[in-house]
């Protein structure tokens with residue numbers, strides 16, 4: 261099992277500033293909320309000055325990186341999302357540190373640490389770049405359940421984790437697939453006697469969740485999502 265590298269954690273935390281399941285979004289809460297978040301997550305030593313344009317830039321960067329994290333899970337890249345993020349790093353200042361003879365892991369892209377908003381966002385962008393260069397980015401994945409969309413670190417040895425939680429989103433997807441298959445596989449020969457084809461269809465529908473959503477799953481999901489991204493998956497997903 262590979263633990264989430266400390267250098268990658270800022271970008272994973274940043275991508276989860278939106279919680280689709282809870283309907284919350286730190287960035288949509290405005291400049292003050294974003295400034296507080298940056299301090300709370302160690303990206304700024306003191307509260308930076310954040311403008312509405314800065315929030316817009318952060319949203320664009322997050323949008324693109326979240327699309328790429330979903331692509332890491334085998335889903336198509338949203339070109340529009342990535343395009344929105346393309347111009348954000350050009351406004352940031354970076355410096356590169358070359359690997360030394362004893363550290364052959366690869367170069368680091370570093371942002372300044374002056375405490376400005378630009379530098380804080382630069383640290384997130386640099387974390388993404390460094391993770392890409394060193395191979396860790398492929399393990400940053402977005403849960404493919406659209407009503408979840410949590411971003412997690414794939415700690416599996418063979419990098420095969422698809423769901424944020426096999427116990428929640430993974431099982432729910434399995435149940436949906438099984439219900440669909442059962443419905444499709446009902447042979448006409450089973451429709452006989454007093455049970456009409458319509459009655460049979462209704463009986464099958466009544467046995468599965470009203471819809472394939474988190475509302476149909478009685479298990480609490482937040483404790484799973486709220487756990488540090490480096491913790492092992494609960495089924496021991498994504």
Ligand SMILES: [Zn+2]
Nearest residue numbers: 403408424429
């Ligand atoms: Zn999920």
